Amino acid sequence: MKAHKSKxxxxxxxxxxxxxxxxxxxxxxxxSVNRSIKHISVQIIDDKTHQTLCSASSVGKQNADKNSGNxxxxxxxxxxxxxxxxxxxxxQVAFDRGQFRYHGRVKALADAAREAGLEF
Numbered sequence: 192m193k194a195h196k197s198k199x200x201x202x203x204x205x206x207x208x209x210x211x212x213x214x215x216x217x218x219x220x221x222x223s224v225n226r227s228i229k230h231i232s233v234q235i236i237d238d239k240t241h242q243t244l245c246s247a248s249s250v251g252k253q254n255a256d257k258n259s260g261n262x263x264x265x266x267x268x269x270x271x272x273x274x275x276x277x278x279x280x281x282x283q284v285a286f287d288r289g290q291f292r293y294h295g296r297v298k299a300l301a302d303a304a305r306e307a308g309l310e311f
Contacts, residue, residue, distance in 0.1 A: 206290035269303030
């Protein structure tokens with residue numbers, strides 16, 4: 192049980208550390224990524240008002256294809272969040288990878304969002 196708690200604490204500390212650096216700058220909305228084994232979700236958060244401005248996820252009927260938990264699905268979600276953000280007038284964001292490494296699906300999502308027009 193102790194090993195589980197120490198791993199959990201490392202994960203929480205890593206996520207808090209990355210978010211704290213982004214919040215310290217505080218000038219842009221935060222593009223927060225959450226990844227699970229089967230799905231990936233992303234939301235743009237304004238930390239000043241504590242509101243979610245827009246979000247996209249691979250969960251749901253509109254994304255019921257087989258590419259929800261792989262790199263292709265992450266690219267689709269990256270393009271989708273960029274379209275939603277640009278429609279709301281958000282061009283610049285701060286990328287918050289949270290506890291996850293900038294690798295694989297997280298990197299594919301970020302690259303797709305950049306290609307679709309978001310700046311970070």
